Amino acid sequence: MTVTLQLAQLVAACHWIGQQGWAPATGGNMSVRAGEGVCLLSESGKDKGSLTAADFIEVDIASGQAPSGRKPSAETGLHTLIYRLFPEAGAVLHTHSVNSTVLSRIEKGTALRLQGYEMQKSLSGQTSHLDSVAIALFDNDQDIAALAARIEDWAQTHSLRYGFLLRGHGLTCWGRDVQEARRHLEGLEFLFNCEMQRRLLERS
Numbered sequence: 001m002t003v004t005l006q007l008a009q010l011v012a013a014c015h016w017i018g019q020q021g022w023a024p025a026t027g028g029n030m031s032v033r034a035g036e037g038v039c040l041l042s043e044s045g046k047d048k049g050s051l052t053a054a055d056f057i058e059v060d061i062a063s064g065q066a067p068s069g070r071k072p073s074a075e076t077g078l079h080t081l082i083y084r085l086f087p088e089a090g091a092v093l094h095t096h097s098v099n100s101t102v103l104s105r106i107e108k109g110t111a112l113r114l115q116g117y118e119m120q121k122s123l124s125g126q127t128s129h130l131d132s133v134a135i136a137l138f139d140n141d142q143d144i145a146a147l148a149a150r151i152e153d154w155a156q157t158h159s160l161r162y163g164f165l166l167r168g169h170g171l172t173c174w175g176r177d178v179q180e181a182r183r184h185l186e187g188l189e190f191l192f193n194c195e196m197q198r199r200l201l202e203r204s
């Protein structure tokens with residue numbers, strides 16, 4: 001698929017994310033791999049629910065620099081980390097839903113474990129509700145380079161699949177292309193919603 005088509009799909013995904021309420025204010029950032037060593041990343045500080053193709057900036061994956069001099073996302077270092085760690089990753093979506101923000105604070109461990117849900121099969125490679133899917137959970141940090149280094153370190157010894165949560169911040173997920181990243185996002189958000197409701201009801 002051409003980069004132009006991938007970018008058109010990414011813009012559509014951004015609008016859908018906005019409609020879901022998963023990118024309030026200027027929260028969230030999105031990108032697509034755009035050839036050898038390059039990605040197109042959303043410009044920092046924009047309303048991600050109303051982006052156009054012109055709001056995406058070319059970024060060098062190795063250096064995180066934008067040759068145009070425009071300012072890509074403050075979280076560029078997390079997108080480029082994912083493209084460096086996973087050569088098969090073609091698109092990255094970062095969102096700020098209420099469920100991912102709250103659940104990531106309630107869960108005190110290093111992963112949110114999802115088990116018993118048929119919708120786990122919305123995640124590529126998952127075939128049964130009986131399996132447990134661990135979504136890695138990292139403490140948030142305003143120092144994105146330090147946060148990226150912590151995630152990279154962790155990924156050397158643990159499996160990092162589908163996405164990760166940042167405590168009190170949100171979800172960053174990815175896929176081979178925009179379509180898969182969008183399915184992972186929708187599946188994970190559905191599962192977070194279920195998990196939130198389950199934890200609330202089981203308390204009462």
Ligand SMILES: CSC[C@@H](O)[C@@H](O)C(=O)COP(=O)(O)O
Nearest residue numbers: 026027028029044045046073074
């Ligand atoms: C509402 S501010 C949130 C930002 O600090 C950040 O977390 C975010 O997701 C958006 O930053 P951006 O630089 O626009 O990509």
Ligand SMILES: [Zn+2]
Nearest residue numbers: 027028094170
């Ligand atoms: Zn964010």
